[in-house]
Amino acid sequence: MRHIESIERLIKAFAGLPGIGEKTAARLAVFILNAKKEYAEELAGAIAGVKEAVRLCRVCAGFSNSDVCPLCADGSRDASTVCVVGDYRDMVAIEASGSYRGAYHILHGLIVPLRGRGPEEIKIKELVERAKTNGIREVILGMPFNAEGETTALYIKKVLEPFGIRLTRIATGVPAGSLIEYMDPRTLGRALEGRKEA
Numbered sequence: 001m002r003h004i005e006s007i008e009r010l011i012k013a014f015a016g017l018p019g020i021g022e023k024t025a026a027r028l029a030v031f032i033l034n035a036k037k038e039y040a041e042e043l044a045g046a047i048a049g050v051k052e053a054v055r056l057c058r059v060c061a062g063f064s065n066s067d068v069c070p071l072c073a074d075g076s077r078d079a080s081t082v083c084v085v086g087d088y089r090d091m092v093a094i095e096a097s098g099s100y101r102g103a104y105h106i107l108h109g110l111i112v113p114l115r116g117r118g119p120e121e122i123k124i125k126e127l128v129e130r131a132k133t134n135g136i137r138e139v140i141l142g143m144p145f146n147a148e149g150e151t152t153a154l155y156i157k158k159v160l161e162p163f164g165i166r167l168t169r170i171a172t173g174v175p176a177g178s179l180i181e182y183m184d185p186r187t188l189g190r191a192l193e194g195r196k197e198a
C-alpha cells in the first residue's frame, strides 16, 4: 500500500534517524497524525530551532550557542590538557564524572575506513591546528576500545607526534569494546586518573 504523499515524506524523514527502521518510522508518523497540532508544531520548531541556535565552538568543535563554548571560555579550566573524544556525548559523560578539569576536542565521529570515513571527515585537522598554536602540553586520547577507537587513536598519535605533546590514553577500568558514553561516572573518573602513556 502507498501512503499519501505528505505522510510518505514524514515516514522517510523519520527513517533517516539512527536506529529507526521503516516500521518504526511509520509508527512515529501515525503518532504525529494522532497527536495535538501544538505538539507537532513544538517538535518541528525544536528541530528547526536547534539547527538555528547551535553551532560548533571555534576551539573544541563542541556544540555551542556562541563562537566559543562556555567550557572553553572558562578560565579556571586547564587549557593545556585536551581530552579528545569521538562524540559530544562522550564529553558529557566525562564531565559528569566530575574528575576532569581540562579542555576537550570533539571529533564528531571516528575513523571507519570500511564505511569510507577517513580522517578528513572528522575534526582531526582542527585538532592539529590547535596543537600548532594553543600551547597544548598533554592530549588524552578518550576513544573507545574498539576497532574504530583504536584506528582513530593511532592516527591521532601519528599526526601529533611532531609536536612533542605528551600523549596519554584513558585505560584503567575501561573494558575492551566499551563505549565511553555508557560508562558509569566513577569508573570513568578512575579511568581518566589512571591514564597511561599512549
Ligand SMILES: [Zn+2]
Residues within 6 Å of the ligand: 057, 058, 059, 060, 061, 062, 068, 069, 070, 071, 072, 073
Ligand atoms: Zn569549546
